[in-house]
Amino acid sequence: MNRSELELYTTKELLPFDNGIPIIQVGNFEDRDSLFKSRAKFDTINNQIIYAGAFQSNFRDLEKVPILNDSDILGFDFESNELLVSSASIHKLNGLDIHGxxxxxxxxTANKEKILSGYLCDSMGACLVNDNYIYTFQSRRVMSNDTVRLRVDSVSTQDYRKDYSKNSKFFNAFKER
Known part of the structure; x- marks a missing residue:
């Protein structure tokens, strides 16, 4: 099996997410500012607000150049749910405008095929995401071997620890690293 070429892209603009109904359609809901109403949705099955859910994308939705390329992405630790990236690539993440x-x-992507999507978050407390996320605030913590470990997870799981080894495309892409 050949080693997969991994790349991390950002979207050109914020894409709408699929799940839930718009907050403005929910009656008896406390008033929020207009930005909140325009972006958040409500999950009528679980009776909760969805701030940033799963979204559909294709290559025309992505920036032309990946933010991290194959040489930047060193591996994935399936026990700790951490993406291993080179410390030399951290300035790329720190240069992104991901506040708010x-x-x-x-x-x-692995060989130009999507294996995971989600949101980049700059701080733990401000990460209102109902999908996969990568915490980039840890990017300032360089390990002794010039590897940085970025937390990857999903709040869609009951125990807040998603088992990414169950995603066969994702697992196979990192198996050779």
Whole structure:
């Protein structure tokens, strides 16, 4: 099996997410500012607000150049759910404008095929995401071997620890690293 070429792209603009109904359609809901109403949705099954959910994307939705290329992405630790990236690539993540409530969306590809998508978050407390996320605030913590470990997870799981090894495309892409 050949080693997969991994790339991390950001979307050109914030794409709408699929799940839930717009907040403005929910009756008896406390008033929020217009930005909140325009972006958040409501999950009528679980009776909760969805701030940033799963989204559909294709290559025309992505920036032309990946934010991280194959040489930047060193591996994935499936026990700790951490993406291993080179410390030399951290300035690319730190240069992104991902502050505020609505984060930057990412798509991770293996050989140009999407294997994971979600949101880049700059701080733990401000990450209102109902999908996969990568915490970039850890990018300032360089490990001794010039590798940086970025937390990857999803709040869609009951225990807040998603088992990414169950995603066969994702697992196989990192198996050779």
């Amino acid at each position: 409530l609505w984060k930057k969306q990412f798509v991770l």
